[in-house]
Amino acid sequence: MTRYGPVQVQIAVRNGTIVSASAIQYPNTDPHDARINNQAVPLLNAAAVQAQSADIDTISGATYTSQGYLASLQSAIDQVHR
Numbered sequence: 001m002t003r004y005g006p007v008q009v010q011i012a013v014r015n016g017t018i019v020s021a022s023a024i025q026y027p028n029t030d031p032h033d034a035r036i037n038n039q040a041v042p043l044l045n046a047a048a049v050q051a052q053s054a055d056i057d058t059i060s061g062a063t064y065t066s067q068g069y070l071a072s073l074q075s076a077i078d079q080v081h082r
Contacts, residue, residue, distance in 0.1 A: 004033055007068030011048070011076045021048035021073065026065055036062050044069045053077065 001007075005027035012020040023041045027033040040062035047056040054074035058066030 002027065002064040002068035004030075004064055007065060007072050009048070009069055009072040009076055011073070011080070013080050018049050018052050018077075021045045023069060023072075026068070037065050040065055041069070048073055 006025050007023060007027070008025035010022050010024045011018050022045055026037050026041055028037050040059040043059055044056065044066060048054070050056075054070050054077060056070065056073075058070070
């Protein structure tokens with residue numbers, strides 16, 4: 001949960017490798033949030049696959065979404081490793 005709403009990330013893992021990451025929920029009802037997050041979320045998704053972890057940089061201008069994304073991504077990764 002972020003200051004502006006929830007962020008939920010879903011990952012697909014094949015043979016221990018993250019093959020896709022998708023933010024399936026993020027703040028986008030406000031036009032300002034939608035504009036920012038429509039640019040930031042694809043970058044975060046790509047960075048997660050590239051890094052194969054939640055150790056990725058936040059996106060400038062989308063700090064709250066980035067922080068929520070990282071927390072949800074780490075939770076998804078932790079669930080895979082249970």
